[in-house]
Amino acid sequence: MPEPTPVPMSATLAADEAMARRRRAGEEVLSMTSGEIGLPVHPALAERLAAAVGDNAYGPVAGSKALREAAAGYWGRRGLGTDPGLVVAGPGSKPLLFALLLAVGGDVVVPVPSWVSYAAQARLAGARPVAVPILTGQGGVPAPERLREAVAGARAAGQDPRCVVVTVPDNPTGTVASPDTVRRLAAVCRDLDLVIISDEIYRDLVYDASAPAESPALHAPERTVVTTGLTKSLALGGWRTGVARLPDGDLGRALHSRLVSIASQIWSSPTAPVQRAAAYAFGEPPEITEHIAACRRLHETVVCAVADRFAAAGAVLAPVRATSYLYPDFEPLRERLARRHGIHHGEALARCLSERHGLGVLPASAFGESRHVLRLRAATSRLYGDADEQRRAALAASDPLELPWIRAAVDRIGTVLTGLSETGVAPDPQS
Amino acid sequence: MPEPTPVPMSATLAADEAMARRRRAGEEVLSMTSGEIGLPVHPALAERLAAAVGDNAYGPVAGSKALREAAAGYWGRRGLGTDPGLVVAGPGSKPLLFALLLAVGGDVVVPVPSWVSYAAQARLAGARPVAVPILTGQGGVPAPERLREAVAGARAAGQDPRCVVVTVPDNPTGTVASPDTVRRLAAVCRDLDLVIISDEIYRDLVYDASAPAESPALHAPERTVVTTGLTKSLALGGWRTGVARLPDGDLGRALHSRLVSIASQIWSSPTAPVQRAAAYAFGEPPEITEHIAACRRLHETVVCAVADRFAAAGAVLAPVRATSYLYPDFEPLRERLARRHGIHHGEALARCLSERHGLGVLPASAFGESRHVLRLRAATSRLYGDADEQRRAALAASDPLELPWIRAAVDRIGTVLTGLSETGVAPDPQS
The missing domain is CATH 3.90.1150.10 (Aspartate Aminotransferase, domain 1)
Structure with missing residues (x-):
């Protein structure tokens, strides 16, 4: 009970x-x-939302084809080729993150410090968070060797960590884990058979274009789920729109199917008029x-x-x-x-x-x-x-x-x- | 785990x-x-949504004051005086129902037959659904005496039912439990100390105005949570908007506080532009x-x-x-x-x-x-x-x-x- x-x-x-x-x-x-x-x-987005006020059907649980294709294109332009069939849109990336924890099951590794809701969501999902410190100046990613020790310890103590949440770039520190740290994290996660949930909602807010954030999906593509949204880059927090990119392969397809089922039972589908504006935004017109x-x-x-x-x-x-x-x-x-x-x-x-x-x-x-x-x-x-x-x-x-x-x-x-x-x-x- | x-x-x-x-x-x-x-x-709602496309702030987790006041007025006109401070708006009544199950905790009694998502949501919340048949022709409400037996049996077997979900009027049967059945249900729930979660999303779709649906909140006001939304009466499924009315008193205030906390961690706040149109709708202009x-x-x-x-x-x-x-x-x-x-x-x-x-x-x-x-x-x-x-x-x-x-x-x-x-x-x- x-x-x-x-x-x-x-x-x-x-x-x-x-x-x-x-x-x-x-x-x-x-x-x-x-x-x-x-x-x-932005006026172009306000216009798209105003044009979509007649959209009152639920539409697909995973979001409209237009939105999923636009999000796939967005990721493709960042080196992450994406099948729109593996994209799931939701009312914010926050509910997507929560549903992903339910879909993966088991306990959840969170970096310390990290965004206020990861550990709280893990508890709501019935999981116990396993806290692992970051490397100094590289927020959002648990120090890879500390992660290895912590997961071994947790498993020995009867916990069952199955995924790690990372934030690249990071909230709360405003830093960005280095490509080397992200690569080492991915390797440890592969060794330990952990799913990586990579919250990349700040991706487009890295100041130096020559040093973009590195996604763990580049290094452990078979086990990395990426989430993002328009809350930060386009100031659309109140519109509640986010997307998740599931990995290709057996694990990703199983997670996709569970995620869509969970979404269908918790929120039905993302707000339809907002989807139209979000699709336009993810298309990245000039x-x-x-x-x-x-x-x-x-x-x-x-x-x-x-x-x-x-x-x-x-x-x-x-x-x-x-x-x-x-x-x-x-x-x-x-x-x-x-x-x-x-x-x-x-x-x-x-x-x-x-x-x-x-x-x-x-x-x-x-x-x-x-x-x-x-x-x-x-x-x-x-x-x-x-x-x-x-x-x-x-x-x-x-x-x-x-x-x-x-x-x-x-x-x-x-x-x-x-x-x-x-x-x-x-x-x-x-x- | x-x-x-x-x-x-x-x-x-x-x-x-x-x-x-x-x-x-x-x-x-x-x-x-x-x-x-x-x-x-409806054009008046489309107009309100179009006028609100600039609303991009999160706003309060429980929804805007205007929406909560409008929903309180809606319930007040139906004999359920409501404190706007005990109203929580969400992205559909579905996520509100899910969060309520988490807020109450324990196992969940569901009528048989009942809407597809109650039992699934209970399982997602880690609860075991306790199924109780309806009275013939009175869908949505477990037969009160069967409820008493089932809860006693479940408790004897180590389960911990703490709430019952009812649907008045009912999906899937299109029937409406009689006032007498609802009153008896409320009495049994008081005896058994069960919270009643009353899904009243079809309330305005009773054909005979002289025989409106009876809310359990009239008979067990201290323990009944009422939910509704605009999906059915105004065909706004794709807009994702719903509201919950928590009971006045200690139990209700505790549930309200837990519900708002859970909402803050799962979905942040309801879609801001939609809230403006929803407030207009709950105001019930001619x-x-x-x-x-x-x-x-x-x-x-x-x-x-x-x-x-x-x-x-x-x-x-x-x-x-x-x-x-x-x-x-x-x-x-x-x-x-x-x-x-x-x-x-x-x-x-x-x-x-x-x-x-x-x-x-x-x-x-x-x-x-x-x-x-x-x-x-x-x-x-x-x-x-x-x-x-x-x-x-x-x-x-x-x-x-x-x-x-x-x-x-x-x-x-x-x-x-x-x-x-x-x-x-x-x-x-x-x-």
């Missing part, structure tokens, strides 16, 4: 709702809690590609400016190479934070920044790390403005840091952090 | 996709397999109420005409009082079907009608009944036409049975059934 799983509310969504409530109450808060991208819908490039440049400029403020205050962090996330470590300031502010762990640090200074950030414990560490995740994609007009200006600006509202946000972050690290009491930025 | 649950593809969606393939291949099939409503989107009334009349006219054909051929069935489903029993023809057609069970009968005569129907076994019984479920909501123009004409017609395409479909059903019951070989309706 299953007990109701004591699963927590998604930390990002919970914190985001809390920030929204404070904002509605008149507080001047800077929300850096969730990975929601605060940018407008205006969409250019728009994503502009978004990427904006993310890079702002997240790096904010990372500089954290570094200037004495936190250490790996260079941010993708996404709009940074993951600073205040360990060098541990003694000072304890003495001057009574802050002894990451949760207290996040609470101080969020509640006292209105800078909404999440502690590393939300991502599976020990409560003790002084690491935080900050997401900068909500700093582009409160209204679409500001957000469009941010996208169009040659230097978005010169826009007064972005400049003010970055300055405020710098002021709060400097105050935190230097003085007994940080100045109140609202005074 | 959870094994991958060997859950079958949703029988309705699988059969629907098979019928669509045959149709594309040029076969003249009549699809009566799925409960999809073949009617166009044009929407009139549209639903017109749909309801059309369903009644066509399903009753088809039910007459089944009865004329010798099948027995309870009077259809709601929905667009009928559930005929060919038991009186058992000997004849066996002798003349070699048909010994419901699956063979459904196969004969589907494969040989192009009348897509589902056997009772898809709804949890024994393979042996000669019952079928037929859904008539796809007979209104292939194109929106025909479908609009069907809605507007004073007698839809006079429209040539509907007349032809009903006649073809009658011819096939008469042939099946009277002669050695049914005539081929396509010759």
Whole structure:
């Protein structure tokens, strides 16, 4: 008999709702809690969705042929030839990830740190997460040799890990595992007979085009499932659209069939009108590609400016190479934070920044790390403005840091952090 | 360690996709397999969705305030006063039902027959379904005294049933449990401390306004969760929108909190643009109420005409009082079907009608009944036409049975059934 799983509310969504409530109450808060991208819908996609409002049939469980073909083309252009018959679309990549855990069965290896929902989903699926640390500066992928040890240990202890979830590029660290690490991970997974579920939703948000993210599907094609969506690259979180690419071969076909069955019982099919717009987006017409490039440049400029403020205050962090996330470590300031502010762990640090200074950030414990560490995740994609007009200006600006509202946000972050690290009491930025 | 649950593809969606393939291949099939409503989107809703295409933020996990307030008003007008804070919206009522099973935990009582996904969802949630037969002619609600016995037996055998799923009005039978049965069910559930999950998605499709469906929430308000959506009343299956109403009180608040947490980890939030249109629909402006009334009349006219054909051929069935489903029993023809057609069970009968005569129907076994019984479920909501123009004409017609395409479909059903019951070989309706 299953007990109701004591699963927590998604930390990002919970914190985001809390920030929204404070904002509605008149507080001047800077929300850096969730990975929601605060940018407008591209007009070409809005147009496609508006043209599809008459689509009210369920359509195929796995999504329309047009969407599956477009997603296959998207992957094909990235070196991953894809059979549209092995693509499954869903209402977001999140439900696809959950259904994949049910389809694979067994326990689930998750990197530490990693996105808030992997471990929670594993528990909801009745599995026990097996936590494996990353290599420094290479988030999203369990250190391959640590993975080997952890799986051997878990198996010896009676657990049954059958898959590992990886995030390339990574949330929460904003880093990208190196091709060598990904290759070694793939080899270990083959040795251990583990399915790899590769969450590549940030793939198009790697800043340096000459060093793209490496998919494990290149190295272990027979056992790697890839998921992505339009939430991050095109700011379409509220449209709820994602796709999964199942591996070719016997394992992939069996997983595909189980995934479609599970989808048919949990959500029926992806929202039909959204599918039409998503198919257009995955087709990557020039205006969409250019728009994503502009978004990427904006993310890079702002997240790096904010990372500089954290570094200037004495936190250490790996260079941010993708996404709009940074993951600073205040360990060098541990003694000072304890003495001057009574802050002894990451949760207290996040609470101080969020509640006292209105800078909404999440502690590393939300991502599976020990409560003790002084690491935080900050997401900068909500700093582009409160209204679409500001957000469009941010996208169009040659230097978005010169826009007064972005400049003010970055300055405020710098002021709060400097105050935190230097003085007994940080100045109140609202005074 | 959870094994991958060997859950079958949703029988309705699988059969629907098979019928669509045959149709594309040029076969003249009549699809009566799925409960999809073949009617166009109301223009007022299409307009609202088109106006909301810029909504790309996640928004609250439980759905927008506007949608939750509109749904609360909808229930309030039906005698179920509702706190919008206890409403949770999701991408269809199907995922809400699944998440509710996870939130309640334990094993799940399902009526027999019942909708294909309840038992499958219970298995996906790690629960074992406890099957309890309905009272004749009162589908969707387990016979109250049988429920009492079954739960006692299950508990004695080590199972842990904690909730019962009911469907009022019912899919697959098209009947509506009487107020007395619902009241007795509620009393038994209180005695046994069972949560009632009442799927009321067909509530607005009861033909006789003087005999509305009775919700168990009237009789066991402290333990009844009600779900509904716009898939059936407004033909919006492809839009994926549903709402759940949690009971007031300690149990309801605990379930609400667990449901929202689970939703946050599985699907984040309902599709934002759809929420705006759904809020408008649940507000029940006159044009929407009139549209639903017109749909309801059309369903009644066509399903009753088809039910007459089944009865004329010798099948027995309870009077259809709601929905667009009928559930005929060919038991009186058992000997004849066996002798003349070699048909010994419901699956063979459904196969004969589907494969040989192009009348897509589902056997009772898809709804949890024994393979042996000669019952079928037929859904008539796809007979209104292939194109929106025909479908609009069907809605507007004073007698839809006079429209040539509907007349032809009903006649073809009658011819096939008469042939099946009277002669050695049914005539081929396509010759």
